[in-house]
């Protein structure tokens with residue numbers, strides 16, 4: 001069993017209010033011993049790695065109403081609520097048009113299952129300089145609205161982060177919204193990320209670069225880089241080299257070299273400092289050439305593995321302690337069981353319900369073996385506290401078969417011999433069934449994007465793709 005707990009202080013209470021004022025009251029009362037949870041994709045790992053000592057209560061904000069919206073304000077700015085997920089950003093025409101690098105950055109986060117739960121605000125609050133949405137929102141001059149029992153304050157994103165995983169957010173505060181400007185009519189901007197693989201990769205270096213031009217002449221330039229210092233770096237020295245000049249190859253090279261010279265990255269598990277420095281120059285060059293020569297790429301109908309891009313929904317209040325039953329519907333059958341508030345939905349499904357088809361491969365959101373559907377959206381169940389499933393509709397691999405008939409994708413996996421050891425297969429099938437519901441005949445790119453969160457250690461990918469093609473054409 002994989003129980004999420006801290007050294008000597010396991011999570012003993014999971015509270016999910018439905019009113020913001022109740023969240024503020026809980027924060028005022030419990031402050032340092034409580035932690036807000038949205039998607040949980042950062043927090044669950046932090047609790048598991050015991051980097052949040054003293055936290056014994058989770059305040060689940062996913063049942064609050066009114067924080068899931070992306071709004072175009074009358075003054076032209078854009079406001080997104082605390083519960084907006086990366087997949088909602090990816091699905092937003094407004095954001096692709098008016099905040100292109102943010103949409104690109106959200107599209108690069110993890111996998112579809114992760115993006116259906118992980119929020120933009122959670123990405124900002126975790127305050128890792130590797131988190132992808134910080135550089136675009138810096139270029140878009142974002143401000144965060146912070147609320148507490150004592151009232152609201154607005155903090156610019158530039159002031160918000162104070163170091164690696166630290167910010168000015170107080171323990172009694174919640175971020176309710178992020179507000180930022182739209183791209184100017186004469187501005188083009190692009191997000192570029194270098195990782196150690198194409199998907200499911202935390203940035204080695206990422207950056208957002210924007211230029212405004214009058215004819216061929218640059219009138220303003222913004223360069224924000226991440227994963228190169230404790231917080232996101234705005235590289236003024238490189239920006240000023242571009243202004244009042246055309247975007248010539250020589251000027252691009254000079255700006256790229258200035259950006260690399262201005263940063264002092266560190267060695268870590270993902271990269272050496274030397275490699276990072278080289279990558280800074282490479283991504284600044286690539287971004288400026290893209291802005292000069294081509295339109296930033298928007299993916300064709302991106303596969304979300306969800307009808308809406310989010311599994312967060314308003315719902316009834318939860319206050320779960322060690323003895324509290326969870327009630328939920330699993331594969332259409334009402335289920336009830338008692339679990340500790342710190343345990344994951346994966347453990348509840350396997351240990352309490354005995355539905356062992358859902359597998360635990362990594363318990364870190366990396367492999368997709370634990371994929372299930374919650375309220376229509378594919379998610380990684382190893383990153384969802386069991387208490388968050390209260391009142392929700394869950395589908396596991398056991399629920400794909402209907403009236404004794406295998407799902408067409410299950411049948412196609414058998415007929416194409418797409419199974420070797422079989423451990424990854426439930427995850428592929430649940431994610432795959434979700435894809436075929438959303439896009440009945442996916443293109444090869446849509447299939448690759450949709451399955452980016454599912455790994456097969458037996459590496460039987462060709463036959464898996466054959467099975468998908470058969471099921472899609474059935």
Ligand SMILES: Cc1cc2nc3c(=O)[nH]c(=O)nc-3n(C[C@H](O)[C@H](O)[C@H](O)COP(=O)(O)OP(=O)(O)OC[C@H]3O[C@@H](n4cnc5c(N)ncnc54)[C@H](O)[C@@H]3O)c2cc1C
Nearest residue numbers: 038039040041042043110118119122123125131132175365
């Ligand atoms: C396998 C895997 C791959 C990943 N890949 C990427 C990637 O490619 N790029 C990337 O940038 N990130 C990546 N991440 C990190 C993570 O998914 C993102 O940072 C995500 O956006 C966090 O959002 P969340 O809603 O899950 O946050 P949570 O985990 O719920 O919360 C994160 C932190 O923010 C706090 N918090 C949440 N909401 C609020 C609020 N409204 N007000 C105040 N505090 C709040 C929580 O208390 C917690 O400290 C990855 C994570 C995993 C596990």
Ligand code: FES
Nearest residue numbers: 361362363368382
């Ligand atoms: S992603 Fe959940 S077990 Fe690997």
Ligand code: FES
Nearest residue numbers: 421422456457458
């Ligand atoms: S079939 Fe063995 S891990 Fe995929």
